[in-house]
Amino acid sequence: MQFSSLIALLPFLAVALASPVDRNLGKRYNGVRIKSNRNGQCLSVPGDVFGDGVRVQTVDCANAQKWNINPGSGSVIHVPSGLALDAGTGKDNNEIVKLWTSYPTLFQQTWYLTGDNRIAITGGDQCLDQGSEFEGTQTWKCTTGNTNQIWFPIDENGNNLDPNGNGGNNGGNNGGGNGGSTPSPNIPKKDVYDDPTDGSHRLHPVGRDDLCVTVDGAKVDAGTQVNIAYCAPNDSENAKYQLFSVTGGQKGEIKLRDFPDKCLNSNVAGGNGQAIWIDDCNKASETQRWDYTGDKLRVDNGGNICLDVVLGSGKTAGTPYDIEERLQTWECFEDNTNQIFTIKY
Template sequence: MLAQLFALLPLLALTSAGPIAKRDGTLIRAGRDGQCLALEGLPGVMRYSQVQNGTPVITRDCLGANTWFINRGSGSITVPGTNFALDIGLTPGNNGALKVWQSYPGATQQTWYLTDDNRIAQTGGNQCLDEGDNGVQTYECTTGNTNQIWYIDGSNTPTPSASTSSAGPSASTTPPPPATILPQTPIYSNVIPDVPGAGQRIRPVGRAELCSSVDGVVADGSTVILKYCTEDGQGAALQVWDLPSGTGQVRLHGTNFCLDAGENPANGVGAKIWTCYDVPQQQFTYANNNLRTASNQCFNIQKESDGLITNKPFNTVARLQTWECSTNGDPYQAFGTSP
């Protein structure tokens, strides 16, 4: 496939992008480590219209990343709601930095080719987007280099080839592409940021406006549900948590109550809090966007409860529960902490 790509790229540089309909804005996720392509300085750089020529492009936690407009085939990769496009620069080379620049459709430095095997290469050149040790960079397109695999929306996940690269070692596993969750729950653009040092909100990946929240009072057995995030007051206090750096308790910030999976964790058991004790049911490992117990039960959104909304913002959006941890990246078990 890569040899065919190199043969096509010079020809594609002489033609305009094909008439493929643009996708809606979507995350662009690295196959190597599951990080997403993003503007540096989010969320403020978008919230306050501070995107400008030269704004760096990095990779970061997908929950806090912006979306992109991208075609399958040749064309520009642009930032929704702006006139800026992903730009490789006039003299691209290995270990090169990426940025956005005012969009000039057809400009060599802004024309990319999204291949059928999920690589993003400069049309007419030999450089690919590459997730190296220090984040995204440009690097010579190389057969079998899984640092150069990128997932676009619902694209198929290829079987990774074992390889090494000058850009850094490849991951042993590749996460699935991002998925849309809770389709019956309206999406709101107002994402509430966390306050440094005051706990973190546990948010579904792809739905950063939603938060895991204690329902009602802080007491033994109070359920934990999914709600729209609240900026201040009692509603906010019920949505901020102290998470372990490895394995440990998930504590409601400023309290002595912890997330509790119950004495016999099992599929469909509702999420709740309980007074913090050194017991197995309160030990969670937070890694790879999953909250997992030692018995292989994961924090999980009950998919069937989508559409429970009543009145924004203090309504129940969906129920939370424990469920056997997925082996194929179930998006209803994916949670992040960054806004």
């Protein structure tokens, strides 16, 4: 395979898009092995020489190295080296999967551990695929029934771990609702702030006016994920990443007030469990249109997909603020309070 030119290009691409950051923070599963459904071997790098471009393969689980992997969306980190699992461009079949310096939010390093045990590129259509035992892992278009694409995080005893995170309610995954309880019950409450008088608003998980839908890392690069953080006061620099031009009863794009060319985007084609991110606004894109005429933020494409809090997804440490919980899209359920978002007028 001709991948040397791609490898040579990646450092320049990565530097242009993000800065390296230690990702060994806030992971749900730290120091676990990842087992292939196809051959029962585990994800690893043969030998003990690690560095950018080293291909990831599978080996006997007893000899396999460990990884940090987050149910939902995030980097997958090779514990011995601190390097990230990297998918080349992340857009094509048969790209080699390798170690590379971690650049959080870089498209080809942002993976989604789904509820059906796929490790997929967030916002894309490529999955981690077993490939040949002789060649190692690869990317391949996510396909229902392709057992080469099923992976299990396992504990020290070889038991499969829940891909949703220790049995937590992964949005609508339980068939609708979380019993009517308020989301985020284990997150301490903090200060609540009134919205500005300019018509912009914060979006809150129901019952938690101290938590806000927020762009990760105080960045607005296209592809930056959007999750839940504590609300910031209006005079804080961080407030601009959680104030949106949105009102109840509206249909259309949801734009950042201070960055009106940036809109909330979704990947409804990927099914349940897809991350939300900021993207360049595109009026022709159905995935950027939202129906907020009820108490849910529904993707306005004629389907039945809603914004959803990944209950129990846990804190992810970050700068200049932590992410308290993750967001995703999930099939809309009437009584699922993880899917209710409010504006404080």
